[in-house]
Amino acid sequence: MGLVRERRKTRQIRVGNVRVGSEAQVCVQSMTNTQTQDVTATVAQILALENAGCEIIRVAVPDMEAALAIRQIKDQINIPLIADIHFDYRLALVSAESGVDGLRINPGNIGEEKKIRAVVDCAKSHNLPIRVGVNAGSLEKEIEKQYGPTPKAMTESALANIRILERLGFQDIKVSLKASDVERTVEAYRMLAPLTDVPFHVGVTEAGGLYAGITKSSIGIGMLLAEGIGDTIRVSLTRDPVEEIRTGFEILRALGIRQRGPELISCPTCGRCKINLFKIAEDVEKALLERNARIKVAIMGCVVNGPGEAKEADIGIAGGDGKGILFKKGKVVRKIDQDCLVDQLLEEIDSMTKDAEDNHGKKS
Numbered sequence: 001m002g003l004v005r006e007r008r009k010t011r012q013i014r015v016g017n018v019r020v021g022s023e024a025q026v027c028v029q030s031m032t033n034t035q036t037q038d039v040t041a042t043v044a045q046i047l048a049l050e051n052a053g054c055e056i057i058r059v060a061v062p063d064m065e066a067a068l069a070i071r072q073i074k075d076q077i078n079i080p081l082i083a084d085i086h087f088d089y090r091l092a093l094v095s096a097e098s099g100v101d102g103l104r105i106n107p108g109n110i111g112e113e114k115k116i117r118a119v120v121d122c123a124k125s126h127n128l129p130i131r132v133g134v135n136a137g138s139l140e141k142e143i144e145k146q147y148g149p150t151p152k153a154m155t156e157s158a159l160a161n162i163r164i165l166e167r168l169g170f171q172d173i174k175v176s177l178k179a180s181d182v183e184r185t186v187e188a189y190r191m192l193a194p195l196t197d198v199p200f201h202v203g204v205t206e207a208g209g210l211y212a213g214i215t216k217s218s219i220g221i222g223m224l225l226a227e228g229i230g231d232t233i234r235v236s237l238t239r240d241p242v243e244e245i246r247t248g249f250e251i252l253r254a255l256g257i258r259q260r261g262p263e264l265i266s267c268p269t270c271g272r273c274k275i276n277l278f279k280i281a282e283d284v285e286k287a288l289l290e291r292n293a294r295i296k297v298a299i300m301g302c303v304v305n306g307p308g309e310a311k312e313a314d315i316g317i318a319g320g321d322g323k324g325i326l327f328k329k330g331k332v333v334r335k336i337d338q339d340c341l342v343d344q345l346l347e348e349i350d351s352m353t354k355d356a357e358d359n360h361g362k363k364s
Helices: 039-052 064-074 089-097 113-125 141-147 151-167 182-195 210-226 241-254 277-288 338-363
Strands: 013-015 018-020 027-031 056-060 081-084 102-105 130-135 173-178 263-266 296-300 315-318 323-328 331-337
Touching: 027 241, 039 056, 039 064, 039 241, 056 064, 064 081, 064 089, 081 089, 089 102, 089 113, 102 113, 113 130, 113 151, 130 151, 141 151, 151 173, 151 182, 173 182, 182 210, 210 241, 263 277, 277 296, 277 338, 315 338, 323 338, 331 338
Parallel strands: 027 056, 056 081, 081 102, 102 130, 130 173, 263 296, 296 315
Antiparallel strands: 013 018, 315 323, 323 331
């Protein structure tokens, strides 16, 4: 038995050109933290996220200015854009007219049925999916009064909102059930999973800063994915959203679900280390974000154990005292001045990538 169970069967929807559902790969998404009406800043952040591998991006739409800005944003980006709407149904209508690729709403806070129907009719006419976003911190009053802010309440809220949309003849739905703690989040998804075939967007909300957020998200998202639950994921961090994408793909890689770009391994360092391995590893990690070669790269602190301990790596460097070494598959290729280790490693990776692409081209 493998680490990951068979994927939960879910219906197929599309967010722009990205397929979502059990017949498609689990995709990684994020949300901007810029003011959406600041088109320049928002576009710059989305383009950085695209370079990091982000596949779907969500923006907050708190007012009409933000809704109208979507058209300018869409003209300058490449990945699907989702509008995050609360309370005012008119923002959803204008976002749709502005070219958004999907809507994130909570039908329960949109108001009376004619407003929900207007959003649904608009989504149908523009072929837009709707994500029902359930959050333990903002449940419907009657549901929270009956169940408290529990997994049961989150499940009941999701089912009620799914029923509203399906009663209006709308099927292109995905759902999220997020809490700020792992236990409630995981239990809510487990509870809802057998009750619907709607795709799940998985994440732990308000997870915290870098360390707390990565830990909670990795455990919560990782547990669910290992159980076959999850069609899209978002790691929520109080941080540059690029870090969310990096973490999301590392979770998928660790579970053997998806690979994107090079895998980096590095030693924890010891008294033999004579170089600033922390900075070198960080610099290499950032540089690898924009490289797509599926290779294993090793960053090791010393030549004593470097090539041997990392012999499974396709390529790597190991530090010395003033000089280091470049190695491939555990074999030393050459010595390198310490200041040039990172640059020459990246040049070698790019060369390996080009050779692999050239060979693939000749075969095809």
